[in-house]
Amino acid sequence: xxxxxxxxxxxxxxxxxxxxxxxxxxxxxxxxxxxxxxxxxxxxxxxxxxxxxxxxxxxxxxxxxxxxxxxxxxxxxxxxxxxxxxxxxxxxxxxxxxxxxxxxxxxxxxxxxxxxxxxxxxxxxxxxxxxxxxxxxxxxxxxxxxxxxxxxxxxxxxxxxxxxxxxxxxxxxxxxxxxxxxxxxxxxxxxxxxxxxxxxxxxxxxxxxxxxxxxxxxxxxxxxx
Amino acid sequence: xxxxxxxxxxxxxxxxxxxxxxxxxxxxxxxxxxxxxxxxxxxxxxxxxxxxxxxxxxxxxxxxxxxxxxxxxxxxxxxxxxxxxxxxxxxxxxxxxxxxxxxxxxxxxxxxxxxxxxxxxxxxxxxxxxxxxxxxxxxxxxxxxxxxxxxxxxxxxxxxxxxxxxxxxxxxxx
Numbered sequence: 001x002x003x004x005x006x007x008x009x010x011x012x013x014x015x016x017x018x019x020x021x022x023x024x025x026x027x028x029x030x031x032x033x034x035x036x037x038x039x040x041x042x043x044x045x046x047x048x049x050x051x052x053x054x055x056x057x058x059x060x061x062x063x064x065x066x067x068x069x070x071x072x073x074x075x076x077x078x079x080x081x082x083x084x085x086x087x088x089x090x091x092x093x094x095x096x097x098x099x100x101x102x103x104x105x106x107x108x109x110x111x112x113x114x115x116x117x118x119x120x121x122x123x124x125x126x127x128x129x130x131x132x133x134x135x136x137x138x139x140x141x142x143x144x145x146x147x148x149x150x151x152x153x154x155x156x157x158x159x160x161x162x163x164x165x166x167x168x169x170x171x172x173x174x175x176x177x178x179x180x181x182x183x184x185x186x187x188x189x190x191x192x193x194x195x196x197x198x199x200x201x202x203x204x205x206x207x208x209x210x211x212x213x214x215x216x217x218x219x220x221x222x223x224x225x
Numbered sequence: 226x227x228x229x230x231x232x233x234x235x236x237x238x239x240x241x242x243x244x245x246x247x248x249x250x251x252x253x254x255x256x257x258x259x260x261x262x263x264x265x266x267x268x269x270x271x272x273x274x275x276x277x278x279x280x281x282x283x284x285x286x287x288x289x290x291x292x293x294x295x296x297x298x299x300x301x302x303x304x305x306x307x308x309x310x311x312x313x314x315x316x317x318x319x320x321x322x323x324x325x326x327x328x329x330x331x332x333x334x335x336x337x338x339x340x341x342x343x344x345x346x347x348x349x350x351x352x353x354x355x356x357x358x359x360x361x362x363x364x365x366x367x368x369x370x371x372x373x374x375x376x377x378x379x380x381x382x383x384x385x386x387x388x389x390x391x392x393x394x395x396x397x398x399x
Contacts, residue, residue, distance in 0.1 A: 086297060225248055
C-alpha cells in the first residue's frame with residue numbers, strides 16, 4: 001500500500017497500537033461513562049418510572065462527558081514528542097491525516113460506548129424501541145462529538161493548560177447534538193417517529209465530516225507555529 | 226550551511242520558518258522559485274526536518290516508528306530499506322525494542338535512519354550532534370558528507386565546530 005491510503009492506514013494503525021499499549025487510558029473514559037450512569041439509580045432514586053423518564057438524558061450526558069474527557073490526549077502526546085510536527089511536514093494533505101487520528105480516537109473511545117449503552121439502558125429500564133433509537137443516535141452522535149472536539153483540541157494543544165478553554169470552546173457545539181439525540185430517544189420511548197431527528201443528526205455528521213478535517217488541520221498549523 | 230549564534234538568538238525559530246512550521250512575520254520562504262506555503266506538498270516531499278523533538282513514539286519500536294514516518298513522507302519503501310537504514314546508523318539488532326528502552330543518543334539515531342530511508346534534497350537539522358557519542362558524531366558527519374556529495378543541501382545549527390569536506394557556509398545570528 002502506498003500513497004495517501006498507505007499514510008492513512010499507517011497512522012490509524014499506529015494510534016490503535018498506541019491505545020492498546022496504554023490499556024489503562026483506554027478504559028478510563030469507558031469506566032467514567034459506566035460510573036455516571038450506574039450512580040444515578042443510587043444517587044437519585046431506584047424508582048423504575050423515574051429512571052425510565054430520565055434514562056435518555058442520563059446516558060447521553062454521560063457519553064458526552066466521557067467523549068470530552070477522552071479528547072485531551074488526542075494530539076497532546078504527539079505535540080510533546082514532535083510526532084505532530086512530522087505529521088504537519090508530511091507531503092500528504094493534513095486534513096486526511098487528522099481524519100485518521102480522529103477515526104482511531106472514535107474507535108477506541110466512541111465505539112465501545114455503543115456496545116455498552118444497551119446494557120446501561122436495560123439497567124435504567126428503558127423500553128426496547130428506545131434502545132434501538134439510543135444506539136442509532138450514539139452511532140451518529142459519537143463520531144460527531146469526536147470531530148467537533150478535535151477542532152477544540154487542535155486549537156488548544158499549544159496551551160499548557162488548555163482543559164478549561166477546551167470545555168468552553170466545545171460544549172456549546174455539543175449542545176445541538178445532545179438536544180436532537182435525547183429528543184429522538186424520548187420520542188422513541190413514547191412510540192413516536194424519530195426519523196426527523198435521526199436525519200438531522202446524520203446531516204450534522206456529514207457536515208462535520210466535510211468541514212471539520214480542514215478546520216482541524218488549519219487549527220493545528222496555527223497551534224504549532 | 227551552518228547557522229551559528231548565542232542561545233536565544235533565533236536559530237531554532239529560523240529553522241522552523243525555513244521548514245514551514247512557523248510563519249515569518251515579514252517576507253517569504255521560497256523553494257525552487259516559489260513560496261513554500263503555496264506548494265507545501267511538493268516542498269515537504271523534498272525536505273526533511275530533524276528538530277529538538279524527534280517525533281519518535283517511545284512505546285513503538287524503531288521499526289514501527291520508521292514505518293509510520295516513511296508512510297507520511299510519501300515514498301514507496303521496502304521493509305528491507307528500513308532495516309538497512311537502521312543498520313547504517315548502528316541499530317542493527319535493536320529494531321524491535323520499544324524506543325523508551327533506548328538511550329537519547331539511540332533515539333537520535335532512529336531519527337537519522339528516517340533521513341536515510343527517505344531520500345530528500347534538503348535537510349534541516351536543529352542541533353543534530355546533541356546526545357550523540359563520539360562514534361555517533363563521526364557517523365552523522367560522514368552521512369552529511371555523503372548527502373552533500375550526492376548534491377543534497379543541509380541547513381543546520383550546532384554549537385560544536387563542524388569540519389566537513391567541501392564548502393560550508395557559516396551564518397552567525399546576532
